[in-house]
Amino acid sequence: MRRSFALRLMAPLRAILLAIAFPLAFAISPRLGPTRRAVTPIVKATTSYGNLNNGDLNRDSCTSTLWSGGNVLWTCRDTQLLTNGVPGFTLVANTASWSTIPSATQPAVLTLNSPEPFGTFFYLMESDECPTSGECSDGTRWVGWPNTGPAVVYNFDGGVNAYGFMQRQHLSGLTVLNSPSTTLYHVLQTTVDTSVMPSVSVDVSQFWSADQIGYGSACTVVQGSYAYLYGATPSGQLAVARSTLTEFLGALDSKNTYEYYVNGEWTTTAPANNAAGIALENTSDVQGTIYYSNKWESFVWIGGDGFPDANFYISTAPAAEGPWTAGQLFYSGAVGNGSLPAYSAVAHPALTDGTGDYIFITWTLTLDTNPTGSGPVYQQPLVRVDWE
Incomplete structure (x- = not known):
């Protein structure tokens, strides 16, 4: 396993950092008693911020992560270079950018800045995934498509330690050819600097095997x-695991820190992906976002209903494992004229002030305006939703 500089610090320094950090890390979290009343979110207003500005990049399905110092890290799926508005044929399975946090009161287009040249992956293909592009000689393709940041x-000290979970999908067109395992990536920036991207390396290849749930690949919440x-x-719902942040710098690569929610209880035994009692009622595996709302003292899921619409639903729960309320439709966005008109309905708590009074949402719509056959043009509208 490859270790970064931060994880190779000497033992005495490790002890000092832990002694300072963990009294804060284990501050008492909000009371999430099961008798709390269900939250019923009500939309007060919606405001368009236009489309995300990706410059000369044609980018699919971007998600965001609050980094440090008011910076936001974006991770996106398939990316192409635009020339006079037309996408090129070279396709990069995932890329990353930086942005600032938009104003909550003055709508303006949000620009995503990419300090690295086009062609640079964020999550690299592994040695058995037809590197470096993921494109195989038989016409199939391995993809690294992040569902969440x-x-x-x-x-x-101004640095950030993070982890990403990526399913190893082998595709023919859009048909999945394998039962995906899930790799754990280490994302580190010892000093936050938006002129470069964080370092990213494979921490544990196939951290979750193909017969296990790919915990962390759908949504993550640190609370x-x-x-x-x-x-x-397999039933199209979500399952949840949790890891205590007791490893050095909160590392997620030791399964000794993990528990799994099965049959209404937390257990240290990882279930098979077809085990009974792991699916959370009223959840969906369609791409979405889960975050914690200080306003409602609840966990919140926001996501869509898949192709071909841009319908946004919201569900809440007093605890990470539930019980989750049935999803309520609260917003419907525009769709494109491409073969996959709209998808990737996600929320962006990273763009907010943390009060929970509002949320930003985006989705992907496709425009079939490309005469060269190199794929659709992607647009990602950004909308602020204010709650009552």
Whole structure:
């Protein structure tokens, strides 16, 4: 296993950092008693901020992570270079950018800045995934498509330690050819600097095997002393695991820190992906976002209903494992004229002030305006939703 500089610090320094950090890390989290009344979110207003500005990049399905110092890290799926508005044929399975936090009161287009040249992956293909592009000689393709941003588990002296979970999908067109395992990536920036991207390396290849839930690949939430990690079940719902942040710098690569929610209880035994009692009622594995709302003292899921619409639903729960309310439709966005008109309905708590009074949402719509056959043009509208 490859270790970064921060994880190779000498033992005495490790002890000092832990002594300073963990009284704060284990501050008492909000009371999430099961008798709390269900939250019923009500939309007060919606405001368009236009489309995300990716410059000369054509980018699919971007998600965001609050980094440090008011900076936001964006991770996106398939990316192409635009020339006079037309996408090129070279395709990069995932890329990353920086942005600032937008104003909550003055709508303006949000620009995503990419300090690295086009062609640079964020999560690299592994040695058995037809590197470096993922394109195989038989016409199939390995993809690294992030559903959510990396989980930030620790901030130290201006630096950030984070982890990303990526399913290893082998595709023919859009048909999945394998039962995906899930790799754990280490994302580190010892000093936050938006002129470069964080360092990213494979921490544990196939951390979750193909017959396990890909915990962390669907949604992640760091709240209190836990990282809550969600993955898709074969039934199209979500399952959840949690890891205590007791490893050095909150590392997520030791399964000794993990518990799994099965049959209404937390257990240290990882279930198979077809085990009974792991699917959370009223959840969906369609791409979405889970975060903690201080306004409602609840966990919140926001996501869509898949192709071809841009419908946004919201569900809440008093605890990470539930019980989750049935999803309520609260917003419907524009769709494109491409073969996949709209998808990737996600929320962006990283763009807010943390009060929970409002949230930003984006989705991907496709425009079939490309005469060269190199794929659709992607647009990602950004909308602020204010709650009553």
